[in-house]
Amino acid sequence: MQIETARPSSFGFHRFAAPPEFYRLxxxxxxxxxxxxxxxxVFGLYLGFFVxxxxxxxGEVYRIIFIHVPAAWMSMFIYAIMAFWAGVGLAFNTRMSSxxxxxxxPTGALMTFLALWTGALWGRPAWGTYWxxxxxxxxxxxxxxxxxxxxxxxxxxxxxxxxxxAAGVLALVGVVNLPIIYFSVQWWNSLHQGASxxxxxxxxxxxxxxxAMFVMMFALWMYSIAAALARARxxxxxxxxxxxxxxxxxxx
Amino acid sequence: xPPVLEAVDLRCERGERLLxxxxxxxVDAGRCLHIAGxxxxxxxxxxxxxxxxxxxxxxxxxxRGRPIVKARDEYGADLVYVGHLNGVKDDLTASENLTTWxxxxxxxxxxxxVEQALRQLSIDRFARWPAGQLSQGQKRxxxxxxxxxxxxxxxxxLDEPFNALDRHGVQxxxxxxxxxxxxxxxxILTTHQAWVAPVEVIRLDLVADPxx
Amino acid sequence: MIRTLLAVTRRDLLxxxxxxxxxxxxxxxxxxxxxxxxxxxxxxxDMLRQIAPGIVWVAALLSAILSLGRLFALDHADGTLEQxxxxxxxxxxxxxxxxxxxxxxxxxxxxxxxxxxxxxxxxPAVPTVTLAASLLLGTPALSLIGAVGAALTLGLRGGxxxxxxxxLPLYVPILICGALAVESSASGLSPQPYLMVLxxxxxxxxxxxxxxxxxxxxxxxx
Numbered sequence: 001m002q003i004e005t006a007r008p009s010s011f012g013f014h015r016f017a018a019p020p021e022f023y024r025l026x027x028x029x030x031x032x033x034x035x036x037x038x039x040x041x042v043f044g045l046y047l048g049f050f051v052x053x054x055x056x057x058x059g060e061v062y063r064i065i066f067i068h069v070p071a072a073w074m075s076m077f078i079y080a081i082m083a084f085w086a087g088v089g090l091a092f093n094t095r096m097s098s099x100x101x102x103x104x105x106p107t108g109a110l111m112t113f114l115a116l117w118t119g120a121l122w123g124r125p126a127w128g129t130y131w132x133x134x135x136x137x138x139x140x141x142x143x144x145x146x147x148x149x150x151x152x153x154x155x156x157x158x159x160x161x162x163x164x165x166a167a168g169v170l171a172l173v174g175v176v177n178l179p180i181i182y183f184s185v186q187w188w189n190s191l192h193q194g195a196s197x198x199x200x201x202x203x204x205x206x207x208x209x210x211x212a213m214f215v216m217m218f219a220l221w222m223y224s225i226a227a228a229l230a231r232a233r234x235x236x237x238x239x240x241x242x243x244x245x246x247x248x249x250x251x252x
Numbered sequence: 253x254p255p256v257l258e259a260v261d262l263r264c265e266r267g268e269r270l271l272x273x274x275x276x277x278x279v280d281a282g283r284c285l286h287i288a289g290x291x292x293x294x295x296x297x298x299x300x301x302x303x304x305x306x307x308x309x310x311x312x313x314x315x316r317g318r319p320i321v322k323a324r325d326e327y328g329a330d331l332v333y334v335g336h337l338n339g340v341k342d343d344l345t346a347s348e349n350l351t352t353w354x355x356x357x358x359x360x361x362x363x364x365x366v367e368q369a370l371r372q373l374s375i376d377r378f379a380r381w382p383a384g385q386l387s388q389g390q391k392r393x394x395x396x397x398x399x400x401x402x403x404x405x406x407x408x409x410l411d412e413p414f415n416a417l418d419r420h421g422v423q424x425x426x427x428x429x430x431x432x433x434x435x436x437x438x439x440i441l442t443t444h445q446a447w448v449a450p451v452e453v454i455r456l457d458l459v460a461d462p463x464x
Numbered sequence: 465m466i467r468t469l470l471a472v473t474r475r476d477l478l479x480x481x482x483x484x485x486x487x488x489x490x491x492x493x494x495x496x497x498x499x500x501x502x503x504x505x506x507x508x509x510d511m512l513r514q515i516a517p518g519i520v521w522v523a524a525l526l527s528a529i530l531s532l533g534r535l536f537a538l539d540h541a542d543g544t545l546e547q548x549x550x551x552x553x554x555x556x557x558x559x560x561x562x563x564x565x566x567x568x569x570x571x572x573x574x575x576x577x578x579x580x581x582x583x584x585x586x587x588p589a590v591p592t593v594t595l596a597a598s599l600l601l602g603t604p605a606l607s608l609i610g611a612v613g614a615a616l617t618l619g620l621r622g623g624x625x626x627x628x629x630x631x632l633p634l635y636v637p638i639l640i641c642g643a644l645a646v647e648s649s650a651s652g653l654s655p656q657p658y659l660m661v662l663x664x665x666x667x668x669x670x671x672x673x674x675x676x677x678x679x680x681x682x683x684x685x686x
Contacts, residue, residue, distance in 0.1 A: 090679075093307075145633040152629055156620045159267060165683040166616045170630060173612055173676055177634050180665070184637035191644060242268065303550050306686050328552030337543025343482040352478070353544075355471035356558065357551040395543075 017096050019236050020245040026229040033226035040219035047212035061125045066209075068118035070217035071111045072136070074224060075143060076178075078108035082150075083175035086168035098164035099239070101171065102154060103232035107224045109147035115140050135189035139182050146174045160239055254317030255280045256407060256438040257302060262311035264297050271297055272458060275311070281406070281436040284429065284451050288442070289458030295442040296336065298458065299411050302440060303333045315407070329358070331407045338395040342384030346375060346394050349383055354401050361401050369400035373424050389416040399428055408432055410441035426450040468553040472561025473568075479538075480569045487569050490531040494574055497523040498581050509586055516585035517595060517646035524574050524599060524642075525635050528606040529628050531570045532614040535562060536681070540618050546685055555681065556674035563607050563674075571603030587650070594649035594659075598642040601662040608669035608677075609634050615680035638665055 048066030055062045082104040089098030119137050120130040131137065150167050157163035240246040255278040262275040271294030279285050289295050300306040302313055304320045304327065313320045315327045340349050350366045370376040373393040375386075383391055392415060399408060408429070414422055429439050430450040480487055501519045502512055539545035548558050578599050582592040613631035617623045645658035 142633045142636055145629070149630040149633065152626060153616060156617070156622060156626055159686075162683055162686055166680065169612070169676055169680050169683065170616055173609075173634065176672070177637070180637045181633070184640045184661075188640040188644065191648075305546055305549060325552050325554060328550045331550060331552070333547070333550055335543060335546065337541075337546070339543040339547040341479060341542060341544055343479055348478070352471065352475040353547065356468060356475060356548060356553065358468055358553050 017094070019096070019240050019243075020249075022096065023233055023236055023245075023249060026233050030226050030229050030233075033222045033229065037219050037222035037226055040215055040222060044212055044215035044219050047208060047215055052208045052212050053206055061122065064118050064122045066212050066216050068115055068122060069213050070220050071118060072115040072140060073217055074220045075108055075112035075115055075140065077221075078104055078111060078224060079143065079147070079171075079178065080175060082108060083171040086164075086171040090165055090168045090172070095161075095164070095239075098168055099235055100228070100232060101168065102164065103228045103235055104224075105147055105151050105154075106231065107227045109144060109151065110227075111220065111224070112140055112144040112147060116144065133189070135186045138189070139185045142181055142185070143178070146178070150174070253281075254314070256283075256316060257440065258314040258317075259302065260312050260314060262298070262301060262313070263309045264294060264301060264306075265309045266294075266297060277456060279438045279440060279454075281438060282433055283438055284433050284449065284453045285438075285440045286443070286447070286449065286453045286455045287440065287458065288455055290460065293458040293460050295458060296411055299333075299335070299409050299440065299442060303331065303409055304328075305333075327407075330405050331409065332399055332402045332405045333409045333411075334395050334398065334413055335411045338391045339398075340383050340391045340394045343382060345380050345382055346370060346386070346390075346397075347379040349394055350397055350401060353398060357402065359402060359404075365401060366397075369397040370394075372400055372428070373397050374420055387416075389418060389421065392416050393421060396425060396428075399432070406432075406437040408437065408439040408441070410439065412443055413441055414443050414445050414447065465554065465557050468557050469561040469564070472548075472558045473565045476562050476565030477568065480565065486534060487531075487573075490527050490570055491573055491577060493530055494523050494527040494577060495581065497526060498584065502584070512585045513587060513650070514647075516582065516587050517591070517598075517643040517650075519585075520578055520581060520595060521598075521602075521639050521642045524578075524603065525606065525632065525639060527574060528570060528603065528610050528635075529613075529631055530624075531566065532610045532627055532631075533624055535566055535611055535614045536618050537614075537623075540685070545681070549681065549685060555678040559611070559674045559677045559681070560670070563611050563677075566611070567604055567607045571599070571607055574603060575599040587646075591646050591650040594655045595646045597659055598645040598655070598662055601659055601666055602638045602642045605638050605662070605666040605669045606635065608666070608673040609638075612673055612676050612680060615677045615684060618681070618684040638662065641665070 044066065049063055052063070052066075054060060082101045085097045085104070086101040088094065089096075089101060116137065119140070123132055123137075124130045150171055153170055154163045154167040157166055237246050237250055241250070257279040259275055259277050263273045264271040264275075275298075277285070287295050287298060297306060301308045304313070304324060307321075315323060315330070318327075320327045339353070341352075344352065347366050347370065350369060351361075354361050354366075367376060367379065370379050373396055375390055375393050375397070378386055378390060383394060386394075392413075396413060413425055417425065426448075427450070429441075433439055433451045498519055501515070505511065505515070536545060539548070549555060551558070575596050578596050579592060582595055587595065610627070610631050613627040613634075616630065617627050620626060641658045641661045645655040645662065648658065649655040
């Protein structure tokens with residue numbers, strides 16, 4: 001049976017809130033964001049691995065922070081954005097907002113995972129252990145659990161609408177708790193270790209190092225948008241598969 | 253006077269199926285609406301939408317002119333819903349079930365009224381029995397006894413209320429419905445059974461789309 | 465509204481008493497988990513004294529999560545939950561009533577039991593009292609935040625494990641503050657800042673969680 005989708009208004013951005021328009025626009029944007037991400041990544045890695053000076057304390061090994069720190073920033077940024085769109089979806093009952101939150105989640109989890117791995121790889125040569133239970137890494141680990149919880153809850157519910165809304169409530173609860181978790185983990189770490197040394201303290205920043213990190217952050221940002229857009233298209237096709245436009249699009 | 257309950261352009265999609273679309277109707281005070289249809293036609297979903305337990309895909313339900321999502325608490329005080337599940341706790345006795353329900357709903361019934369409600373539905377014998385030891389029909393009647401306790405509630409939404417009732421039970425319930433309708437209440441119900449209505453009834457048939 | 469709160473709390477307590485076995489199981493679980501740890505790490509008194517706060521707190525977290533299964537699921541199954549939803553009383557008040565009863569039947573006994581369990585670890589008097597105080601202040605937050613998870617996963621297959629996954633990360637601040645309170649007390653410092661944070665977390669949860677739980681319940685009952 002035909003399930004009608006909203007008829008788009010003919011002007012303005014609202015147009016793209018309608019699934020078929022969004023699908024088409026997203027399809028056109030993915031390659032752009034993807035190429036931009038690739039270019040920025042190459043540039044950023046060049047800056048990080050060849051241009052930035054050697055750290056006098058940690059040698060060449062520190063260079064992994066050019067992936068670690070941007071990934072960590074993105075992991076937190078994406079969670080906030082995801083919670084925002086989930087909240088919009090809950091408040092205004094808009095399907096596309098909730099869908100966008102779902103599309104973002106796996107990318108956010110990936111960023112967190114990347115931050116954890118690169119952090120561990122940095123830790124081993126620099127301080128002798130892969131995992132040292134310092135405040136930031138522990139916070140990222142908990143953030144990863146929050147992402148996984150969001151995705152697990154969504155996957156466990158068959159009805160897409162209930163899934164969106166339940167996961168949305170969870171995301172909002174998570175985002176409110178995130179600062180509390182972060183500060184309590186800081187507290188935990190500093191009080192147990194006593195000393196003020198932060199194990200994953202980045203070396204003092206030369207200007208080129210900061211540049212490289214910002215470039216890499218933008219690269220990851222563009223990648224995240226591209227990945228989320230691509231995932232959103234797939235989700236949209238899956239959800240609207242009964243409608244005419246989706247069936248036509250799937251045949252292309 | 254706005255109608256007691258009004259459905260405005262309701263559309264309900266459950267999972268993959270479209271149950272109904274552009275459904276609108278009104279129920280005025282002193283009327284009884286019988287919603288009929290085959291299994292799976294969406295009767296229970298429609299009733300739950302009317303109660304506010306289920307949000308329609310689009311459209312709204314209005315109670316005395318106000319959208320129910322904006323007047324949940326006031327609407328709830330004016331409504332009694334008896335659904336598929338009895339709303340009866342097995343670990344409580346019949347009368348405890350009713351007294352706790354009344355207390356939680358903010359009602360303060362007179363001491364004798366619980367007894368009276370149970371008597372009206374012929375289960376006063378079991379007042380002190382744990383509900384878990386009663387039959388399905390008896391548990392159903394405990395649920396229906398709520399209709400008597402919430403005398404201020406003028407909207408009754410009943411999903412298959414005659415299920416598991418014997419002849420006496422059916423008679424008692426018919427009597428209750430008649431009284432509610434004749435005192436400016438509104439009763440909306442579904443029933444499978446061949447029901448001889450005690451009052452004049454508007455019938456709404458939900459028919460599954462043959463093209464789906 | 466207070467009347468509704470009391471009515472719901474009283475009803476849940478009555479139901480809990482009728483099924484005392486379920487509650488006893490949760491408390492037994494708490495005790496067994498605490499006892500498992502020394503069996504795993506060895507009976508060295510000094511080490512046990514040091515890790516006692518963490519162990520008792522983790523066991524309390526797990527017991528709280530275990531007990532959440534009963535919070536909404538039983539009412540959901542027999543239709544009383546939906547009656548509460550359309551009763552005309554504010555849902556967040558009813559939710560607070562249920563959680564109060566839940567805490568009285570889990571958090572409060574756990575707090576009392578901790579006084580006994582502290583002896584297994586040879587905790588001196590002052591840290592023992594701090595342990596109980598931290599549990600007293602922190603277990604309400606466990607009940608409140610856990611209830612959000614229970615409401616979201618109502619009726620789902622794999623519900624029990626899923627709730628654990630959703631709720632444990634949110635429990636981290638409470639765990640950290642609770643354990644730190646006892647540790648600081650054990651090293652002679654004042655546990656006051658940690659206890660205050662715990663109290664703050666519970667109050668904050670009491671203010672905010674009922675809304676989230678009500679929203680989650682409406683979502684789950686559709």
